[in-house]
Amino acid sequence: xSLSVETVSRFPAVAAMDAVGHGSHRHVWEELPPDxxxxxxxxxxxxxxxxxxxxxxxxxxxxxxxxxxxxxLCAFRAHPAAEAAAAWESGWELHQAELCRxxxxxxxxxxxxxxxxxxxxxxxxxxWWTPVVKPVANTGSSSTAALPSHRHSVAVCGAxxxxxxxxxxxxxxxxVAGAWRCTDELLVAELPSGPSCPSRSVRIxxxxxxxxxxxxxxxxxxxxxxxxxxxxxxxxxxGDSDAVWALRLREAEADWSPCAASGSxxxxxxxxHTAVPLADGHRLALCGGLAGNRSQKGIWLWEADRERWTxxxxxxxxxxxxxxxxxxxxxxxxGGVERSxxxxxxxxxxxxxxxxxxxxxxxxxxSALRRDNTTRPASRRNPVYCTVGNHFLVSGGFHDxxxxxxxxxxxxxxxxxxxxxxxxxxxTSPELEGHKAVVSGLQVFxxxxxxxxxxxxxxxxxxxxxxLGDCGIAPLQEVADDEAPQNASSEEDDDAPESDDxxxxxxxxxxxxxxxxxxxxxxxRQHAQERERRRSEEAPGGxxxxxxxxxxxxxxxxxxxxxxxxMEVESASEADAEHEGI
Numbered sequence: 001x002s003l004s005v006e007t008v009s010r011f012p013a014v015a016a017m018d019a020v021g022h023g024s025h026r027h028v029w030e031e032l033p034p035d036x037x038x039x040x041x042x043x044x045x046x047x048x049x050x051x052x053x054x055x056x057x058x059x060x061x062x063x064x065x066x067x068x069x070x071x072x073l074c075a076f077r078a079h080p081a082a083e084a085a086a087a088w089e090s091g092w093e094l095h096q097a098e099l100c101r102x103x104x105x106x107x108x109x110x111x112x113x114x115x116x117x118x119x120x121x122x123x124x125x126x127x128w129w130t131p132v133v134k135p136v137a138n139t140g141s142s143s144t145a146a147l148p149s150h151r152h153s154v155a156v157c158g159a160x161x162x163x164x165x166x167x168x169x170x171x172x173x174x175x176v177a178g179a180w181r182c183t184d185e186l187l188v189a190e191l192p193s194g195p196s197c198p199s200r201s202v203r204i205x206x207x208x209x210x211x212x213x214x215x216x217x218x219x220x221x222x223x224x225x226x227x228x229x230x231x232x233x234x235x236x237x238x239g240d241s242d243a244v245w246a247l248r249l250r251e252a253e254a255d256w257s258p259c260a261a262s263g264s265x266x267x268x269x270x271x272x273h274t275a276v277p278l279a280d281g282h283r284l285a286l287c288g289g290l291a292g293n294r295s296q297k298g299i300w301l302w303e304a305d306r307e308r309w310t311x312x313x314x315x316x317x318x319x320x321x322x323x324x325x326x327x328x329x330x331x332x333x334x335g336g337v338e339r340s341x342x343x344x345x346x347x348x349x350x351x352x353x354x355x356x357x358x359x360x361x362x363x364x365x366x367s368a369l370r371r372d373n374t375t376r377p378a379s380r381r382n383p384v385y386c387t388v389g390n391h392f393l394v395s396g397g398f399h400d401x402x403x404x405x406x407x408x409x410x411x412x413x414x415x416x417x418x419x420x421x422x423x424x425x426x427x428t429s430p431e432l433e434g435h436k437a438v439v440s441g442l443q444v445f446x447x448x449x450x451x452x453x454x455x456x457x458x459x460x461x462x463x464x465x466x467x468l469g470d471c472g473i474a475p476l477q478e479v480a481d482d483e484a485p486q487n488a489s490s491e492e493d494d495d496a497p498e499s500d501d502x503x504x505x506x507x508x509x510x511x512x513x514x515x516x517x518x519x520x521x522x523x524x525r526q527h528a529q530e531r532e533r534r535r536s537e538e539a540p541g542g543x544x545x546x547x548x549x550x551x552x553x554x555x556x557x558x559x560x561x562x563x564x565x566x567m568e569v570e571s572a573s574e575a576d577a578e579h580e581g582i
Contacts (some may be wrong), residue, residue, distance in 0.1 A: 067112030071097075074114045076389030078439035079277060079325060082165055082191055084158035084224035088281030099163070100441035100471045103192055109470035117442060117469030121391040122411040122420030124469035128395075128428035129200075131445070133463050136205035147460035148187055148204065152434030153272070153382070153581070154448040155222035157229050160249060163193040165438045167447055168231060168247075171218035174454035176581035182236060184209075184216035186247075186254055189447060189463070191440045202445065202463055207254045214245045214256055219271030219290075219581060222247070225304045226281040230259075232302070233289060235271045235581065242269040244302065263308040267300040272382070272582055274324035275302075276331065278356075285312065285331055288319040290582065295320040295339045299331070299354060316361055317352045321582040323385035325392040327414040329357040330365075332392050334412075335380045337582055345582065347379045347400040351412070368417055376419045377410040381582055382433035384446045388468065390415050393444065395425070395466070398433040398452075405431040405451055409466065422468075430464045432457070442471035 075093035078086070086095040097118070101108035109117075117124040135145035151170030159166050166188060173181040190203040220234025220241065228246040235241065244259040270289025273296070277284050286300040297318040301310050322336025331354040337345035351369045353362040369376060383397030383406075395409040409425035412418070435449030444466040450456050 067110040067115075070111040070115040074111060074118055076118050077279075077387075078389070079387045080157050080224065080438045082158045082163045082438040082440035082445070084160045084229070087158070087224070087277060088226065088279060096439070096441050099193065100443070103441055103443075104471065113470050114442070117471065118389050121388060121393075121468060122413060122418075122422055124422070125424040126409070126422050126466060126468045127424045128409070128430060128464055128466050131202045131463050131465050132200045133460070134201055134203050136203050138205060138208055145205070148185065148206065150450070150456040150459060150461055151183065151218075151448050152432075152450040152456075153218040154434075154436055155217075155220040155231060155234065156436035156438060156447055157222040157224040158438050159188065160224070160229075163191045163440050165189040165191070165445065165447065166222060166224075166229060166247070167436075168214075168222050169217045169220055169234060170448055171434075171581070174456075176453045180218070180581065182216045182218040182234075184213060189445070191438075191445055204461075204463075207252075210253055212256050212258070214258075215241070217241050217271075219273075221273060221275035221286075223275045223277055223284045225277055225284060227304045230275075230284065230302065230304065232275060232286065233270045233273055241271075244307070259307045261307055261309060263310065265311055266309045267298075267311075268296060270296055270320070272320040272336075274322060274333070276324050276326050278326065285324075285326070287324055287331070287333060288317070288322055288336065290320040290339065293339060294318075295337065312356075313354065313359065313361070316354065317349060319349055321381035322349065323383050323392075323394045323397075325385060325387035327387055327390055327392060330355055330362070330414055332412065332414060334377075334385070334392070334394055335383055335397060337381050339582075345381075345400070347381065349379055350376070365417060369412075369419065372419070375421075377408065378406065380406055380433075382435075384432070384435045384437045384444075384449070386437050386439050386444055388439060388442070388444075393422070395429050395446075396432050396435065396449070405433050407431045425466070430457075430462070432462065432464075435462065435464070442468040444468070 071094065074097035076096060077088075077093065078096055081087040081096070083095065083099075086092045097111075097114050100114065133147060135147045137145035149172050151172045154170035155168045157166050158164070166186065168186050169182055169184060171180055172183050173179075175181075186207040186209075188205055188207060192201060214231055215236045215238035217234030217236035220231055222229055222231050228248045231245040231247060233241055244261055246257050246259055248255045248257075267286055268289075268291040270291045273286060273289025275284045275286050278301075282304050284302045284304075286302060287298075289296050295318040297316045298314045299312040299316060301312045302308075303310065317333060317336075318338050318340075319333060319336035320339060323334045325332050333352045333354075334350070336349055337347055338349060339345050351366055353365045354360070355362045377394060378399055378401070380394075380397030380399050383394045385392070385394045387393070390413060392412040392414055393409065394412075396406055398404070399406050407426070407429045409422040409429045411420055411422050413420070430446065430449065431451055432446075432449030433451075435446045437444050437446040439445075446464045446466070447461065449462050456462070
């Protein structure tokens, strides 16, 4: 039967005979039970649409058993996958598609619809939405659970054994240069995995710190491989970001251990690089990043089994804050900035492609992408990115020309070398940079990010999701009132200075100070109270001092100078400003 189908799909003349009733194929197909025929057609794979187009009797099978004969076309890998094993384990090729169907239950799309979305991702109408984020208290803790604070440039990867994301570190302050602050929190964000879970709910909690623990940092990478998840690089204040850390989750605890990297060659300690796992699940490719005030080039491979670095290629784009993904044997880099000296960022970085099989940069492929000026995304830094099947997705990021974050989503069909805007995302894409994502089913969940240096959408961590094609969720208006997004905060609250955030103040003398928000607010209140006291003394009938005791009211400049003298705050030093983030 399989040979007969291939004959029909490859030789139109045979199909024509079948159509007019002169062949024996029609009689054979119609006698096959409906539950058997889809399994017979499974091996056809990508030739199946050709068979449908040439033979009416086969075409009738397209809608049998929810189009189950299209299942082979729904097989794909994704990175970073929320269930880490789905990125490399054999037999898991249909995991994402099956998860999509189980998550949506009775409203799940047919296999035929899923196949269309997977194969033509850029043409599938998609949309971004805001999940409900629910905090979960640590086991044994008596305190009420609270959502983690806002942050950007978080290290994110999938979790082993569950549909969840691991989040480590991130910049939690409003500064990217000088006195920035970062965290060493390890968070777990559990994603919905079936119809029994609230379709819009993401549960998030902090893993308790026990034993050895890496220092706080931002701009690092966390990559899931078979042996463990590996943390590399980033900027921190304790100077231990040179080492690679291995993370293994043992029941409810995190087991961190520094890796004793062997070999004579190691990459420079960088921040804002990319680390992408290879298909074997034992290696990752490290590209770009900032070391000091210069962006780096070249490709390094981390071999997890041997815990050593090897230099794959010394050349390539010198980029930082870029996007990266591997499809087949091709590594795609896009966007970011090239920094050759302090405060000098070149945003004009398009797509570059490295061919692992040929061990060279494919300049012809990259040139072809650059020549098409009408249908390619604008240059940007710190976009969110992932790979879904043969497609490389990028969204958002900061655009230097506009001075704002972009609100668009693009898909690169890597085998075809064609960019396309993802339909339905023009008005729904989050205008953020520095957010990181995992893929779960045919949904992309993005965590963190800020809209501009010092500006966050809300006081708690941002969580956004992209539903691709027909793999959507219930419309927002159908969500119960008690499941309204809990990560929202009023604009008034968000604009208020936070206790530990830094504020850059320019005083009348020309001096610039970087001051903690709480300290600045305290001095403003003190001097406002002093000003009111002096006014009351000057008013007729004042009970303190008389005509001769009255002082001349100080000018605003004098009061500003007085504040400057009172505040014992050290201004940002050149050493602090040397590490300017992106």
